[in-house]
Amino acid sequence: MKVVAIGGGTGLSNLLRGLKELVPDYIEDLSAIVTVADNGGSSGRLREEMGIPAPGDVRNCIVALAEDEDILTKVFQYRFQEGEGLKGHSFGNLFLTVLTKITGNFLDAIETTSDILKIKGRIIPSTDENVDIVAKFSDGKIIKGETQITEYGKKLIAKIEKIWLEPEDVKAPAEAIEKILNADLIILGPGSLYTSIIPNLLVKEISTALVKSKAVKIYISNVMTQYGETDDYTVSDHIKAIEKTVGKHFIDYVIVNTKLPPNEVLERYIKEHAEPVVIDAANISKMGIKIYSDDLLDEGSYARHNPEKLNKMFIKIFNDIKSSTKVING
Structure with a gap:
């Protein structure tokens, strides 16, 4: 498999730490496109x-x-x-x-x-140019800068309505486009929806290549909502925000965690106004997206995915993709 992971922050680096263990047995070429x-x-x-x-x-x-x-x-x-x-x-x-x-x-x-x-x-x-994220909130306020957007969102005055880059016409490196177009599998997430994943997709050449690519596209849903960004978001809400940014339906599979964090971890997150992301399976299925679900939770004081558990899930997906390809090709 030729695999491309797209994102940023702790989510992407944690994912890559696991995926590298599948090189070269399952992954022949691994690339990460980073905000x-x-x-x-x-x-x-x-x-x-x-x-x-x-x-x-x-x-x-x-x-x-x-x-x-x-x-x-x-x-x-x-x-x-x-x-x-x-x-x-x-x-x-x-x-x-x-x-x-x-x-x-x-x-x-x-x-x-x-x-x-x-x-x-x-x-x-995703670009080698200096770029900023800008968001318009439902109260009409326009906030520039990743940190500033997150902090304004935490005031819970309004929700993000629209997000864009300044400058808007930044270019993507040619290698990023090449990797996307030649990939067998493209992974989005996990990570902050509006400040780690979507900024990559706001680079128009990245979005265009993503839709054009024949790769299987997977979104890894976050374990918890993010205070000030995705309050009350279900799994399908995350997917809708991503596809709205790109302008087309393109996600094939979604990976979701089914296990709640330990009580002491969960209570801390709830105090920080975060909650487990609801898996609204019926809405996801209506979107034509296949769900892969399991206990993917890491041990420790943070509600994060375990790289080894994710790897087992990816091996299953790799095998499913190969099987479906054989069926299609006869």
Whole structure:
């Protein structure tokens, strides 16, 4: 299988950490297309001061695909706790910034860093241009910036009605389009709907290629809703938001988790105004989307997917795809 994963944040890096274990036995070619619209923390400071795309999500995905989580990988994830101008910065973000300035190209910086860490796949930004997310809320307020959108949403004054990029006409790297068009399987999510997944799809060339691609397209639904972004969203609501962005129905399968987090974890999330995403199977089926469901929950203090459990699900899906292809081809 040639597999492309699209997203950003913790969700994508966690997914990639699992998928790399399926290379090369099940996955012959693995690529990740990553959002660069983050404007908070270290990434936000480097964007503003150095005029480069946000490196944070790209860095996390590179580390996730590294063959071994050795000392060099830990160095790339090291975050300075002190030092004037350094405090809060990740070493990996600084490294990518320096390479971008030396080579004059963000894509070359990613490739060099990937070679150093010997990653099992390719990391490609959805655009190598500096870009911001802009959202219009139902109260008419227009908010610019990923961090600002999330914070405004948490006020629960209004919901996101429309979201776009500034500038709107940013280009996608040619390799990103090539990978999408040649993929056998394309995975969206898990991750923040409006600030990790959809920003990639707002790059028009990405959306066009996604619809044109003959790959099987899968959405991995989040375990919990996200305060200020997807309050009260069901699984089908997440899918509708994604397909509305692209402008066409294109998702074939959805993967959903069926197990609730432990009570102490669930109570903490509820206090933070998040709740388990409801699996509205009837609505999903009406959309012509096949549901793959199981206990996919990771252990620990966060309601996240377990990479090993997801891998078992993907192996089942790979086999189903191969079987259906054989039937079609006779």
